[in-house]
Amino acid sequence: MSTTVNVTNGINVEQLVATIGAIQDDPNVGAFTFRARSTWQGGTHSVGEIGSFTHAGEENDSRTEPFRLTGDEPPVLLRENRGPNAVELLLQALGFCYAVGYVANAAARGIEITRMDYAIEGDLDVRPFLGLPGPRAGFTAIRAKGTVSSPNATPEQLRELCQYVQDTSPVRDCLANPVPVETSLEIVRG
Numbered sequence: 247m248s249t250t251v252n253v254t255n256g257i258n259v260e261q262l263v264a265t266i267g268a269i270q271d272d273p274n275v276g277a278f279t280f281r282a283r284s285t286w287q288g289g290t291h292s293v294g295e296i297g298s299f300t301h302a303g304e305e306n307d308s309r310t311e312p313f314r315l316t317g318d319e320p321p322v323l324l325r326e327n328r329g330p331n332a333v334e335l336l337l338q339a340l341g342f343c344y345a346v347g348y349v350a351n352a353a354a355r356g357i358e359i360t361r362m363d364y365a366i367e368g369d370l371d372v373r374p375f376l377g378l379p380g381p382r383a384g385f386t387a388i389r390a391k392g393t394v395s396s397p398n399a400t401p402e403q404l405r406e407l408c409q410y411v412q413d414t415s416p417v418r419d420c421l422a423n424p425v426p427v428e429t430s431l432e433i434v435r436g
Contacts, residue, residue, distance in 0.1 A: 254353035262354055275302050290319040291328050323372070333385065336421075337366040340390060343417035348394070351407060351414075361395035388421065 252259040269276040279300040284292045297312035298305055316329030323331070330338070341364040352359050368388040373380030394404055412418055 254356065255349040255359045257350050257353035259353050262350060272302075277302055284317070290317075290323070290325040290331075292317045333368065333370055336385075337368055337388065340364075340388070340415070340417045340421065341366045343415045344390060344392065344411055347411040347415050348392070348407060351410060352396070352399070355403075355407070357396055357399040357403060357407065359394060359396055361393065363393045364390055365393075366390045385421075 280296075281299060282294055282296045284294045286292050294315040294317060295312040296315070297309055298307045300306065315335070317332055317335065318328035319325035319331050320327050344364050345362050348362055349359050366388065368385040370385050371380045374383040392408060394408075396404060399407075
């Protein structure tokens with residue numbers, strides 16, 4: 247006897263519903279601590295690693311090797327373009343989060359997605375970063391434009407889903423609302 251798995255937009259819908267149910271039954275199942283490490287290589291070049299994380303109080307080592315990212319600055323900011331800069335990665339994180347939220351929530355609603363793209367841009371003035379007077383050190387505005395195609399949803403359903411994704415996006419929430427950031431420094435002899 248074969249079992250049919252309901253997969254919509256690459257999402258196993260039964261598994262998604264079961265995950266939601268498990269978190270409703272035990273909110274601790276929804277608790278995660280994600281981590282990233284960054285190691286300076288020289289100039290403005292750094293290499294980052296994203297590996298294991300904590301889920302429901304337990305270490306999750308399902309990733310056999312960490313993901314590796316390279317960050318740098320463009321020549322106009324005195325470097326060699328070895329990778330995107332940190333604020334570009336922040337914009338990409340928003341695009342990734344919106345896309346995952348959109349296709350997963352569409353799948354849960356039975357909406358098929360055949361195309362989902364996000365173009366994200368942000369305005370930033372580097373003067374404060376360089377110690378000069380200017381606006382805030384971070385983005386002064388971020389704009390996201392989604393493009394979606396669905397064979398079985400109305401434009402109204404797709405727009406409502408877009409708003410729902412914005413309202414529930416963890417990355418957008420981190421950008422739009424203050425998040426306490428605690429930074430410590432360990433000094434070692436080198």
